[in-house]
Amino acid sequence: MPKLFPLTSPLLQKTIFIVLVLLILFSPFFSSPLALLAGLVVGLLIGNPYTKYSGKASKHVLQGAVVGLGFGINLYQVAETGLSGIIYTFASLAATMGIGLLLGRFFKTPSKLTHLVSSGTAICGGSAIAAVAPAIKAEGRDISVALGIVFILNALALFIFPWVGNLLHLSQEQFGIWAAIAIHDTSSVVGAAARYGDEALQIATTLKLTRALWIVPLALISGLLYKDGKAKVSIPLFIVLFVAASVLNTFLPALATITPAILWLAKKGLLLSLFLIGANISLSSLKSISAKPFWQGLILWIIVASTSLAIIYFSS
Template sequence: MRLNYNLPPALHQTLFILAAALIIFSPWFSSPEALALGLGFGLILGNPLQELSEKAAKYVLQAAVVGLGFGIDLYQVADTGLSGLLYTAISLSVTMLLGFLLGRFFNITPKLTHLVSVGTAICGGSAIAAVSPAIKANAQDISVSLGIVFTLNALALFVFPVVGHAFGLNQQQFGTWAAIAIHDTSSVVGAAAKYGDEALQLATTLKLTRALWIVPMVLVSGMAFKSGEAKAKVPVFILLFILASVLVTFVPAALAVAPPILLAAKKGLLLSLFLIGANLSRATLRSISAKPFYQGLILWLLVASASLAVILMF
């Protein structure tokens, strides 16, 4: 990898590690700032630990999500989240239909159209990664769809809290909207954490419930594209998140360990956002052609605006 500004590799790696440490130990960083610092490395200086940070971002985020489960009271979720589950089910169907129509309009290949639609409908890169083998997508389609989803996902982290405050959304409304309209779990949790604790609890629960749709989506995708490789399973970290929520709801002793776990989880989230931002390179942006990006952008805007309108109405 060619480094910008010809930084000595040792210095470049040291700066990267110091930035990651600053994210963890500084009290001044929130989700947007952590992602912005990562984007600065990825797009300006370059990521000196690309392969390592890609793996670390995945596992740190998953561990953070599990830890956030200790802040989820299932009784509260049952009281506030049923309408959000209904919105989620409806939005999945509508998003896939709109994605298909936009793909036809822009004359995009069926597999790329499907990957962008799935990434928008369920949970961004995780859904794309799960569905790709089932439809035998090629490397270019996977790279382009991931680049589109990641770019819009990063934008959502900054835009959604601003829009939420502008429309006067309460914590429950924003949590529901974020879970429906933001692609990846990382930005859903990051945006909701910026908005408030109640929004964070609801958004995290709804988003991970939404992620369970990966299983039927992989099976349906394999059948639609006549692939015999449609295999799917529920990610382990989602099961652990559910277990953490059950423990903190029904086991009093779990409440004693919940606060430090929640603090560590929120720090882990910030670190994962920094790493995710650092993994976006100029090469990734250049790989995104115009028509698929327009499909992903328009689809995202339609989903975000329509879901916001419905939430405001009810």
């Protein structure tokens, strides 16, 4: 694994990796940004000794954590917010795809790469890219570049969004809606919202996973646009299980006795997934991103984030 300072032996790499995992799981001092930062230190400076396993592990741990967070959602409490959030979601999806297409033409980036970056920005980052890529028959390099852009912007969002939210004194509801709309991947949405507050976490998680359902029509439409016939897509299982957990928590009061333990495990799983995501970012993955697509993705993200923030801030 490429790293900045090849000073560590494989044994020391494994020791540092395992110690950090244990600290994240059992120390009360690790926050979402700190967990991601620890992962980036491993991936870029020390070297990830478990690259073969940590990529898949981060995905499964994150999905399990999201399902666990469903037990902290009361559907009655978020119904009204969810309805207003859907309006923001629908408008932002259409606007993001349109602006992304215009930026792609301006930067003269390949159309399929533009479509992948726009899709990842519009819905839920890597998940949307993974679903849309086969529908448009995207090349492997385009997929890796789009994912790399999303990973970098996700890392930035985890630090920037809570700072902006506190600076503008956003309410829990405002921040939750903004994070769900303007941050790419579920991991960073949940991480940023968890840092901001429990109510923001509930709103952001619910709205983000509701937003993820738009992957299905987006992939189908993308396949038709690129004349790929019928695109085979399905709703991710963890979204179904998240909804099921929310339903159980809402209508089975007896679960209140074990809910705190489930939520504790879910939040620890979130921290671990953020660490693993950071550990999977290497210098080679950063170098694979050329300037034009990155600037395209960055500008699109800034437009989406600033516009949605202005609408949410001034309409509340």
